[in-house]
Amino acid sequence: MGLHAKPQPASPAKPPVAPAVWPQALQVPGGVARLSLGPAAARPRALVRQGDVDVPVLVVGDVVEWTAIVGIPLAAAPGDAFITALADGGSPRPLHYTVAPKRYKEQHLQVSPRTVDLSPEDQARYERERDHQARVMATFTELPAGQAQPSLRMRVPVPGRRSSSFGLRRVFNGQPRNPHSGMDIAAPTGTPIVAPLAGRVIDVGDYFFNGGTVWLDHGQGLLSMYCHLSRMDVRVGDVLQAGDAFCQVGATGRVTGPHLHWGVMLNRSMVDPALFIPA
């Protein structure tokens, strides 16, 4: 240090770190918006227009401050978006937010040709299953009056390498298909999978693309799905606590190897599960 070195100012106090909130906000297609609904004695209602229907939005908080947790569809156009807040007895009020653009990468996969060019029988099966899944996805369970929404921070359902493949635009055997709408976690067949949050089993099935599949309902339109399972140890109606093992990793359905495909849904939109778990 030279003789004429300027005195260094005292290092500024570190800014207080805001407590982490779950899910984290990320206003992009496939992300989550957190929108303040202000104070109210009772949990307010909020709706989002999805396709041609209004669907309820998950609301967390208390009388001091309520927050709408909004799933942004992967197909959402960047730009202005809004939800409709319904105050008790008041008139509907639009709450606007902005969806930032996000270009997901393209992924090319080679799979069995029969899972890309479907036979008439497989096509009919797929369409039946799609309609059934749409009914499962429409589940919206109100929390009992006065019951607070528990923390939405999730456990990782299975240990293993987590791919950052959410949102990838997938090309199967050279043909573009729906984007990848979940997180893949690589693990050997038979590895136990635990519930990331308390929830109720709302669907158990064996589907053409998803293989062995379980859906959980965590309340207020927050659902999670587990695919390609080798074993499912639950029935519809079973209630799970966070951490309960309920199924096992497998390689059923359209896969290239054993892994868990984990999906998280808000207001009928698949969102990035990474927003619900610590990095």
Ligand SMILES: [Zn+2]
């Ligand atoms: Zn997957």
